[in-house]
Every structure is written in structure tokens, then in C-alpha cells.
Amino acid sequence: MAKQLIKGNEAVIKGAALAGCVAYFGYPITPASEIAEAAAKYFPLIGRTFIQAESEIAAMNMVYGAASAGVRCMTASSGPGISLKQEAVSYCAGAQLPCVIVDIMRGGPGLGNIGPEQADYNQVVKGGGHGNYKVIVLAPNSAQEMCDLTMKAFDLADKYRSPVYVLTDGVIGQMMEQVEFPTREIIDPPRYDWGVHGDQVTRHNLITSIFLSHSELEEHNLKLQEKYRTIEANELMTDEYQTEDAEILLMGYGIVSRVLRSTVDYAREAGIRAGLLRPVTVWPFPVKRIQEFCAQVKKILVVEMSNGQMVQDVRLAVEGRVPVEFYGRMGGVVPSAEEILDVLKKL
Amino acid sequence: MYEKILEKPRSFYDNYPRKDGDITVTHYCPGCGHGIAHKMIAEALSDLNLAERTILISPVGCSVFAYYYFDVGNIQAAHGRAPAVATGVKRANPDSIVISYQGDGDLAAIGGDEIMQAANRGEQITVFFINNAIYGMTGGQMAPTTLVEQKTTTSPYGRNPHNEGFPIRVCELLSSLEAPVYIERVSLHNSAARAKARKAIRKALQVQADRKGFSLVEILSGCPTGWKVKQPSDSLDWIEKYMLPYFPVGVFKDNTEKAEPFRYIENVPPKSELPKLIDIPMEDKVVQASMADLPGPYRNPRIKIAGFGGQGVLSLGVAIAQLGLMQGYDVSWLPSYGPEMRGGTAHCHVMVSEHIIGSPLVTASTVCVAMNKPSLEKFEKELVPGGLLITNTSMIDIEPTRKDVEWLPIPATEMASELGNIRFGNMVVLGAYLQKTGLVPLKVAFDGLHIFLKAKRFIPDNEKAIQVGADYVSKKLAGK
Numbered sequence: 001m002a003k004q005l006i007k008g009n010e011a012v013i014k015g016a017a018l019a020g021c022v023a024y025f026g027y028p029i030t031p032a033s034e035i036a037e038a039a040a041k042y043f044p045l046i047g048r049t050f051i052q053a054e055s056e057i058a059a060m061n062m063v064y065g066a067a068s069a070g071v072r073c074m075t076a077s078s079g080p081g082i083s084l085k086q087e088a089v090s091y092c093a094g095a096q097l098p099c100v101i102v103d104i105m106r107g108g109p110g111l112g113n114i115g116p117e118q119a120d121y122n123q124v125v126k127g128g129g130h131g132n133y134k135v136i137v138l139a140p141n142s143a144q145e146m147c148d149l150t151m152k153a154f155d156l157a158d159k160y161r162s163p164v165y166v167l168t169d170g171v172i173g174q175m176m177e178q179v180e181f182p183t184r185e186i187i188d189p190p191r192y193d194w195g196v197h198g199d200q201v202t203r204h205n206l207i208t209s210i211f212l213s214h215s216e217l218e219e220h221n222l223k224l225q226e227k228y229r230t231i232e233a234n235e236l237m238t239d240e241y242q243t244e245d246a247e248i249l250l251m252g253y254g255i256v257s258r259v260l261r262s263t264v265d266y267a268r269e270a271g272i273r274a275g276l277l278r279p280v281t282v283w284p285f286p287v288k289r290i291q292e293f294c295a296q297v298k299k300i301l302v303v304e305m306s307n308g309q310m311v312q313d314v315r316l317a318v319e320g321r322v323p324v325e326f327y328g329r330m331g332g333v334v335p336s337a338e339e340i341l342d343v344l345k346k347l
Numbered sequence: 348m349y350e351k352i353l354e355k356p357r358s359f360y361d362n363y364p365r366k367d368g369d370i371t372v373t374h375y376c377p378g379c380g381h382g383i384a385h386k387m388i389a390e391a392l393s394d395l396n397l398a399e400r401t402i403l404i405s406p407v408g409c410s411v412f413a414y415y416y417f418d419v420g421n422i423q424a425a426h427g428r429a430p431a432v433a434t435g436v437k438r439a440n441p442d443s444i445v446i447s448y449q450g451d452g453d454l455a456a457i458g459g460d461e462i463m464q465a466a467n468r469g470e471q472i473t474v475f476f477i478n479n480a481i482y483g484m485t486g487g488q489m490a491p492t493t494l495v496e497q498k499t500t501t502s503p504y505g506r507n508p509h510n511e512g513f514p515i516r517v518c519e520l521l522s523s524l525e526a527p528v529y530i531e532r533v534s535l536h537n538s539a540a541r542a543k544a545r546k547a548i549r550k551a552l553q554v555q556a557d558r559k560g561f562s563l564v565e566i567l568s569g570c571p572t573g574w575k576v577k578q579p580s581d582s583l584d585w586i587e588k589y590m591l592p593y594f595p596v597g598v599f600k601d602n603t604e605k606a607e608p609f610r611y612i613e614n615v616p617p618k619s620e621l622p623k624l625i626d627i628p629m630e631d632k633v634v635q636a637s638m639a640d641l642p643g644p645y646r647n648p649r650i651k652i653a654g655f656g657g658q659g660v661l662s663l664g665v666a667i668a669q670l671g672l673m674q675g676y677d678v679s680w681l682p683s684y685g686p687e688m689r690g691g692t693a694h695c696h697v698m699v700s701e702h703i704i705g706s707p708l709v710t711a712s713t714v715c716v717a718m719n720k721p722s723l724e725k726f727e728k729e730l731v732p733g734g735l736l737i738t739n740t741s742m743i744d745i746e747p748t749r750k751d752v753e754w755l756p757i758p759a760t761e762m763a764s765e766l767g768n769i770r771f772g773n774m775v776v777l778g779a780y781l782q783k784t785g786l787v788p789l790k791v792a793f794d795g796l797h798i799f800l801k802a803k804r805f806i807p808d809n810e811k812a813i814q815v816g817a818d819y820v821s822k823k824l825a826g827k
Contacts, residue, residue, distance in 0.1 A: 005680070005798075045625070064428075065404075065433060068435070171708075175679060188618065197440050206422075258707060259706040265705065
């Protein structure tokens, strides 16, 4: 395996190709467009489908269609586009269709700007569309993880027949870093028998999210909740740095977790015992791990490029055991490690 | 002695357990056109021997439960999105027969874009469009095809064109597109019309079976309940009296003879070829170098590079990151992305480190490359004391205000111009930077050109530019 200097956005598509994704449906939007461009460039060369859809809505419904066939497929976008996709994401969750959605977050609300932000947390992690559903959300913080977690997302999507998000920000999407692609793991595109293939085997299959009877729909919802509990029990991923003796716990995901890693180094140089807990899955959320830290640390500082969205989940986990502070920047501003160190010193 | 010449189509289920009670009848109202249209489609699928390969997309509307009737692969779609869903499932199953069955609100209102774009792509799908000029399932609201002056629950005084516009003629609209192969409007109001409808449905499916492209049949269909006619059979007169004058039946587009069959995917290369086809290198030239011998300020550089768009600012950053990678260091490159890339000023953050890079954002830079005056003014203040400031004096007529940094002025644009192209200015700077700091040997830079330079024909020129930049620094260091 060789190292390649590559943008996070492009690494997504190479990872998807290795993972057996056979179709990409998307719509251009900064700062996610390189994902569509890479799919447009490579997918036709390897016998896979790329369609630039007429809208984010159509793109996500094409995903619904291809996923109904029991194959691996994906889309990608950024905040405003994700808002538009939510309808079909809800349908995918309801019909239990696996698919991968990449969200390279930008500044909002409204048109906002194209700078990096993390303000889609609520609309992605909390379901976003209508109905009682959850989605698995992976939060890469490097180009390497853009590849690795995209591949992982396909596995999880298939395992639980659920939409899986890869959620990150404009910085991680746009940044170039070295990536080693796992070329030994090239997967033959699967085709599951629960899908409709247009053949005799799958002729009686039905992909739907309608359950007209109230009790049947409740039963369906209960089944979904059971699935979500299984996911919570099995699929949590976290990453920790210098937490063994930490007195102050820093939390952040995406680019913020990279900045926080530097902050931890600076803090330690300044004699502050800081550590970093990074949720790699933001759903499922590391509730138990945070609760364990409550017995160890004096304070928790959550840093986000938002008005404070993930911090709400941290506070729910902490339940008042230790003070939870928040520091946020918005509008495309990425906090610097020095700036966060100042915040840390004043706690 | 006996031969069965008429049977229930094999593409219909035997029972329809949609509702309690009699499971041999559909859930549709007496006189509704859906049942007739369903039967014609089911018969066509059976007769053309397509049922086994068929995938039917049920819409939102009265026919939302079409999957209770058709013994085929079934998908239920969101309101209006069936053509997009059909696109997805067809591309995933290119050998299947995909039917998008839609009503007028679904197809012509909320799904107006999806149908137009699927038609325009020439998707190999067949659309059956039931036009009954009303929203049936939701209780008789105005549809995009509701006729002028027609009363509905949301046009209680009759459709007013000044408020709601005119009914949309879908066949006429779509037939103006280049791609669709076959578009026809038919009616179910009498047996002669139904015979034509039956034929049109078969033809539309045959177009798809022949892989020729997009086909659509609009079916004028009765909604006795929504129209509030006295008895179901009155709806047939209603179609004739009110719908036919505005929605003329007939063929609007027919390219079935000329259209060439096509396949979406011609061939799938073997798995072993995949890395090569998607530009994944299978071997690299990474060595594990060390910065131990470099002067302290030059180690683990945090570099900010800025200039006009077109000066190769971003690609200079990529070059340094690529060379750092080839030396076994951790590297990161972060551009100022967006409109700035398309003209105006641009800058990038580059880090090359012996350690794992945390934040890739360069705030306290150890190296600042200013290719023009605004960049110098903006970024020199970020330099740490003792940092290295490289300025392109061809474009900067002022001196830096910082006196606590090491200043390397170089007329990069002029030097590049002498080489024949001012675009090589960034490589002149690269050569100067490498020579000055020793971060990466020049030889590695020449190798690296083969990776980071997209236009391979310019490799010799860029090599020269790197050399010229390096020589400039050597001479300067030698005091010449």
C-alpha cells in the first residue's frame, strides 16, 4: 500500500469504490462538490453509476431507489442540501434501506456561507426528517478517516439496514493529507436478497414505509427502536488523547478535535492536565464513557463550530455531575488551539 | 379439447387483502379508472412476458397501494419522487422493467421536476400517468390538471386561472424534450378509447423492454367520488365533455422506430484493475528522513502561502506537502476554498511535521510566502519571531514591517518570466525555499514533480524553475 496526498472529499469516493458502492447520486454544493466530481470521474471507469441529479431531493430519492435494489449506494452534500434530503432519509429509515450520506458542513442558517461549520449536528444526529428514527453518524477528522469511515459506513448501513451519515466539516473535506487506501480489502459489490432486483427470487419483495394500521405502525416503530438499542450497544466508537490523568476533559469532533489535540499539547506544556475525548460515532453517543469521566475530571469543555449542539448531548450524559462548559465559533471561523487554551485557562 | 384463452393476468395477485371483507375487489371506488388501468397494465405485463422482471413504483395518491394488486417487485415512493426512485432502481437493475405509476398531483405538481428530468435523461422507465383532474385520496382538492372553473375543495368557486393558473398539459410539455421515445395520451371513457389505451400501454412497455428509453402514457381517468357526479357511470361522460376538449388524446411523440437501444453500463472491469482505474498508487517513494540536522526554525514548518489566484499559490502548497510526504513526514494542506479560488486572492496552510499533526490551521506561522503585496500586508504579522518570510519582490514594492524575522526577498515572477512563463514563479519560490531550509533535497523535488504536477509536459520547465530558485539562494548565501 502506498501513501497518497489527497483531499478528504476525494478519499470518500475512493473508499466508496473499494467498499463496493455501485451508484452515486448527487448535486453540486460547496464545500462537498469534490465528492461528486470524484464519483463522476471514477465511477464510469469501473462500471458504476454516477448521476448528477436535478436536485438534492431527487438525488436522495435515487438513493432510495437504488438502495431498494439491495445494492450499495450513496450521496453527499452540505447543510442546505442535507435539509432538502431529509424527506427521503426519513423514507429510507422507515423502509429500512441502507445507504451512505456524506455531509460536509458549511455555515448557516439559510444560505449562510461556504466556510466550515458544525451546525448540522442537530439536523443529522437527531434524525432530521419526520418520524421516530435515528441514523448512525460517523465523524471523521482526517483524510484517512474520510476513506476508512466511508467504508465502515457501508458495512454498518448493510448490517442494520439503515441510513448512515458521514458527518464532517468543510476543513476535513477540503484538506489534503496522506491516505493509505486499503487496497487489499476491495469488496465485490453485494446485492441483497431483501431488495427488488426485477427477478423471480425477489418478485414478492416490497419496499415501503407505509403501515396503515396504527398498531402495525407502532409495532414497526418498536422494532426500529430495538434496532437502535442494538446499535447503541455495539457500534460506539471513540478516540482519546491524554485522558489517563486528565483533570479537564475536552470534547469535540471533526476539525475541532484536531485543534483540541493541539490544545491538549499546549495545555500540558502550561501545566494543565487536559485530555481529549472525541466521539468517532456521534450517534451512538459515548454516554457511558462521559459518565465514567465524571468521576475523574473536574470540568468538561465542549468546543464546536456551532451555537452548541453536541454540548446538549454531553449535558444529558453528565446530568449535572460536573460543570460542562461550552466554547463555540460560528460563521466559518475555526477556533485556534491558542484561543481555546485561553478559554481553558480561564475555566 | 379446451384451451384457456382468457385468464386473470399472472401479474395480478389472486387476492387483495388491502381491506377487510371481500378480498377479490380492489379498494378503489366504483367507476374509478385506476382499476381499469391496473388491469390493462397487468395484462400487458403478462402478455409481453415481462412480469417476472418488473418493478413497480407506487406513488402517493389513491394508487399508493398498487403493490397490493401487482404480483411484481414493489417499491412505494415519497410523493412525487417516483421518477427519481425509478431512476435509482433502474440503474441498479438495468435488466428490470421499471414502472412509475403516478397520479396528477404526484406527477405534475409536487413531482414536476422529477418527471421532467427523468424524461429529459431518457431514463429507460415507463410512466403511467393517471390524470383525473383532482386529488382523490386526500378528498377532492385541486390538482395541477383541474380544469378551469372546476370546483374542488380547494377551488370552491371554481379554478380561477388568475389565481391558480391553467391546467398543465403534461404530454405536450414533455414531448418538447429531446430524449423521450414515446409519449401518448389516452382515455378510458368508452370502449374504443380503451382499446387505444390498451395498445398504448403495451407499446410503452415494449419501448422499455427494447432498451430504447423513456416512455409515458397519460390516461384520462374518471374520479366519480372526487367529481361528485350523480352515479359512477356519469364520470365517463364527464371525461368526454370536460377533459377531452382540453386534454386531446393522441400520440405526442413517437421515436420508437429511430431510437437505438442502449445499455447504461457496457462492462465492469475486474476487481484487480480497480486501484489503477481510480488512481490509487500501489507503490510509493516514501523514505524516512529526519529534520534533526536542520536549523531549529526550519524544522516542522507551519507555512502560510498567499497571493493572487493564478500565481500557483495553492499548488505550491500542495507541492511542499507532497515532498514532505515523500520524506516520511506527516503533512497537511488546507486551502482557502470557494469564490477566492475563482479569481481574487488565495492562500493555503501547509504543515510538514515529524510528529502527528493536530490542527492543520496555520495561525502562528514559521514560514510565510507572500506572492503579492496584499498578502504580505495581511500575513506577515502571523509569523513567529525568527520565522522565515519569503516575498516575491517582482510584485511587492515595499519592505516588510517585521524586523524580527528572517527575510528572503526573491524576484520570482521576473525570474519565471525569463524562463518563458510567469506561471513558473511558484516553483522558483519552491527551489529557493528548499535551498534555504534544506527541508527536502532538490532531487526529491524533481521526483515529486511527476506526482504533483498535473500537466506533465511542463515537468522540464518546472525543474528549471526549481533549480533557478535554488541557485538564486546559493549565490545569495555565497554573497554574490
